[in-house]
Amino acid sequence: MPELPEVETTRRGLTPHLAKQTIQTLIARQTRLRWPIPTHLKNALPGQIITQIDRRGKYLLLTCTRGTLIIHLGMSGSLRILLKTTPATKHDHVDIILRNGTCLRFNDPRRFGCILWTTDDVNKHDLLKNLGPEPLSRTFTGDYLYNISRGRRTPIKTFIMDGQIVVGVGNIYANEALFKAGIHPKKAVGKITLDDYKKLANAIKKILTTAIKQGGTTLRNFTDSNGKPGYFKQLLRVYGRGKLPCYICQTQLKEIRLGQRSTVYCTKCQS
């Protein structure tokens, strides 16, 4: 389950392998992802040199000589660098073969991810043009949240999971950040004070930064072949802990559905 920290970790891991490399071919074994892989990609990619590897929210952006690859890992996607001779296994949907004999392999059991291509300004792409600020940037502050939430009634948890408000905050981190900031997940955004928004913005930054330092570890049933355990799981205060005692006050944590998402909070610590 790639969250922003894992996408960032992926980006950092891929960069030395991809930067300045030339693409030889594209192999698409399964083109039906979140959106179909563009049919012209097979013609567009060969000869392209990858010049830059960026991240916007949970999107990876591979800037090439004459276009940009937009990759999202969805729920279950992963990217690996392998020798191009490595046999493909289940859910290895796409290979981008490089001239140096390596390959970037996209694996995604649930196929919620996507691989798209644009030759225009990538920030004007439909998927990116309306995205909110990066949570770790200076523009994401308590003041920002306060100002854009006046007069609105959405529950705060839904609000911070909205990519147009701020990118990269998924269900797990939303739960954790609200607990850390002491804010009830259902609280209407228009009624939250500037002071609380400052706490919340800081909580989001802190949690994401910590998770990146952990190597962007996935959570729950992490069945990576490397057998890497979920380090960040040990730091979870509320997510996945419904009915268990709050670490702060021992009150039984409450679990509800909010916007069809599992939501866990402490009735005493969060108001």
Added chain:
DNA sequence: AGTGCGGCCTGTCCGC
């Protein structure tokens, strides 16, 4: 415009 929700997918887990 703001808000809420259905749908896309497969692996895992639970109860029978």
Added chain:
DNA sequence: TGCGGACAGGCCGCAC
């Protein structure tokens, strides 16, 4: 032990 069904999650795109 096998099987069906609920659930998990990001996030677009639609309906109100």
